[in-house]
Amino acid sequence: MYMTAHDKADDSGSDRLAAARAAMLGALLSASHTSTLEQIPDLVAEHAAQVGLQEVRIYLADLQQEVLSPLSGAPTPAGVGERDEIGIEGTVAGRAFQHGRILPASVRDPRQWWVPLVDGTDRLGVLRIGAPGADAETLLDMERLAGLVALLVVSKRPLSDTYAKLVRRRRMSVSAEMEWRIMPQRTFATDRLVISAVMEPAYEVSGDVYDYALEADVAHLAIFDAMGHDTAAGLTASLALTTLRNSRHLGEGLVRAAVRIDEALTEQFGGERFATGLLATLDVGSGKLVWVNCGHHPPVIVRTRATIELDCPPGPPAGTGLHLPVTVCDAQLQPGDRLLLYTDGITEARNRHDDEFGMERFTDFLIRHQADELPVPETLRRLIHHHLEYHEQRLRDDATVLLVEWPGTPYTRAEAEALTGVPVEAPTPPPRARRG
Numbered sequence: 440m441y442m443t444a445h446d447k448a449d450d451s452g453s454d455r456l457a458a459a460r461a462a463m464l465g466a467l468l469s470a471s472h473t474s475t476l477e478q479i480p481d482l483v484a485e486h487a488a489q490v491g492l493q494e495v496r497i498y499l500a501d502l503q504q505e506v507l508s509p510l511s512g513a514p515t516p517a518g519v520g521e522r523d524e525i526g527i528e529g530t531v532a533g534r535a536f537q538h539g540r541i542l543p544a545s546v547r548d549p550r551q552w553w554v555p556l557v558d559g560t561d562r563l564g565v566l567r568i569g570a571p572g573a574d575a576e577t578l579l580d581m582e583r584l585a586g587l588v589a590l591l592v593v594s595k596r597p598l599s600d601t602y603a604k605l606v607r608r609r610r611m612s613v614s615a616e617m618e619w620r621i622m623p624q625r626t627f628a629t630d631r632l633v634i635s636a637v638m639e640p641a642y643e644v645s646g647d648v649y650d651y652a653l654e655a656d657v658a659h660l661a662i663f664d665a666m667g668h669d670t671a672a673g674l675t676a677s678l679a680l681t682t683l684r685n686s687r688h689l690g691e692g693l694v695r696a697a698v699r700i701d702e703a704l705t706e707q708f709g710g711e712r713f714a715t716g717l718l719a720t721l722d723v724g725s726g727k728l729v730w731v732n733c734g735h736h737p738p739v740i741v742r743t744r745a746t747i748e749l750d751c752p753p754g755p756p757a758g759t760g761l762h763l764p765v766t767v768c769d770a771q772l773q774p775g776d777r778l779l780l781y782t783d784g785i786t787e788a789r790n791r792h793d794d795e796f797g798m799e800r801f802t803d804f805l806i807r808h809q810a811d812e813l814p815v816p817e818t819l820r821r822l823i824h825h826h827l828e829y830h831e832q833r834l835r836d837d838a839t840v841l842l843v844e845w846p847g848t849p850y851t852r853a854e855a856e857a858l859t860g861v862p863v864e865a866p867t868p869p870p871r872a873r874r875g
Contacts, residue, residue, distance in 0.1 A: 453576070460490045460580045464587055476595035476602055477512040483588055492581065493569035497556070497588060498525065500536060500564045501606050502619075502641045504820050507532055507564050508605055510592075535565050537817050539860030541578055549573065554581045558589040560633075560859035561624040562816060582862050607642070614645040614673025621677055622648055626816045628859045630849040631723035632658060635815045635859075637823040638839040639784075646672035646714070647782050647837035648680045652687065658721040659687055662780040662841050664735065665714040666756075675712045678703055679757055683718065693718045693731045694765045697757065700733070704758030713758030717780050726772035726845050731765050733757045736786070739802065740770075741777040741809075746802045774847025777805065784838035785826065796826060805842075814860035815844060 467486040474482055480497050487495045498507040508524040527533035535542045535553035543549035544567075552573065554566040566585045570577050596602040611619075618638075626635045636649050646665030651658060661683055665675035682703040686696035696718055704712060717738060719730035728749075730738060734756035740747040751768035755761045772778065779802075786798045804825060808818045819840060826838060844858065856863060 456490065457576065457580075460492075463487065463490045464583060467587060468591075471591050471594075474595075476510075476592065476599040479588070479591050479595060480510050480512065483584075483591075487568070487584060490580075491570065491577075492584065494551075494567070495569075495584070496567045497592070498532065498564045498567065499556075499592070499602070499606055500527065500562065501608050503608070503639075504536075504562075506608070507536065510601075510605060532565050532567070536562060537813075537820075537860070539814055539856070539862055541581060541862050552578070552581060554585045555860065555862050556585050556589050556592070557859075557861050558593045558624070560628040560816075560855075560861055561626045562860055563589055563592060585862075609642055611642045612645065612670075612673075614670045615642055617673045617677050618644055618648050621680060623651055626859055627651065628850075628855050629653070629723075630852070630855055631656075631846070632721070633815050633844040633850075633855065633858050634658070634660075634842070635819050636839070636841045637819040638837070639823050639827060640837070644837045644839075645669060646676050647784070647839040648676045649780070649839055649841045650680055650683065651841070651843075652684075654687075656722060656724045658723055658843070660719040660721060660730075660778075660780060660841065660843065661716065662735070662782065662839060663714045663716040663757075664782040664784075664837065664839075666712060668837075671708075671712060675704060675708065675714050675758070678707060679714045679716060693720065693729065694767060697731050697733055697754065697765045700757040701755075701760065701762075705760035708758060710758065710760050713756040715756045719780070721772070721778070721843065721845065723845070726774075726776075726847065727769060728772055728778065729767060729769045731767055733765075736781060736783060739779040739781070739798075740772065741779065741802060741805055742773060743775070744806050746798075746806075772845045774845070776845050777809070778843040778845070779805075780841040780843075782837060782839045785840060812857075815842065815858050816860060 463486050467482060470482050484495045497510040499510055500507055504527060506524045506526055525532045527536055531542050531544055532553045535555055539555050542553050544551040550569060550571040552568045552570060554568055556564045556566055566588060568581050634651050638644055638647055645668045648663050650661040663676050663679045665672040679700050682700045683696050686699050715735040716733045717730055717735045719728060721728050732751050732753040734753050737751060738749045749770050752766045754765045755763055786801055787795055789795050804822050819842060853863060
């Protein structure tokens, strides 16, 4: 089959547009080097418009992932709702965020699109992009623009009070401020594992923290629950987590890390403050889990439709200064296992009828929603909202979950992206509506 002159002209035009959009991404990156977060929306809109992506607007999810608020150069004060904010439940923009899919604002007339804004695998919000009659290449360009915008937002937010005010819907306690600052992003994935976490009450959390880090083929995992519900609890948890990281960076093992955390808390608080915790390593190649338990709830494995509580003799909580031996335990994960580290605020908290949420309700929710094939962070978002509803939005204790899924054989790129809500490359646009 021969190409006509018209076909060649079309191909040439497409090639020029593709080259222009690639150049636009480079120019946007260069322009961002000396910009502030507040300047990013105008920079993005200006550069994108030059290649036919119109009226681009950035929407960021709030801390509890309930609404999407527009990022602008003059945001409203913390705790004051944006006039243009969009609910995550029951909206097209919300579905794009929840499921990690590029969606048209209207299937009948796809002139505007909602594009997930994801930093690696950590969900930030969505982009709204105007692109009438977008084809597959245009949708791919939208995804790539969103990927760059996410990187720009994340690079600017540590020094931006604007970001902190935008994603908060009410006042935050000092202890919660400390803890959100030191914890890693809520979702992370490679071809060997997926990690995701949630924590509530987001604005008043005081003693819970989680942590994870990768070192070659080893994933370091930890969760702490400090006694009390005050600023001192936040200080205790922060000191425990920082001591753990310092120990890891020195190349020390789990036992030595547990001893050092106990010594640090005892020295600082004189035995009056302590924290329970689990410190673990997971060999992402073999699936071997090794952990020590400092007076904490044991880890739990969700395997198909069953749950397995991993027994291990617990040592005393860190900060007691008892200097008792620490037991190292290990277990072998099976492909597809989901490992859960959690705090007692998830299972033992009671509602106003004095009924516990309980381990069965906790794990049953995860099992049922795993069958729905939702992204892992979306499953946890729904879990914590269900937990809040059960307690009528009033939690008496911190509730934290750190979930790790281990596939055994490496995920394909598409599998890892589906598990974390990253848009698949080159999505297919919806069919055009029939006229008449």
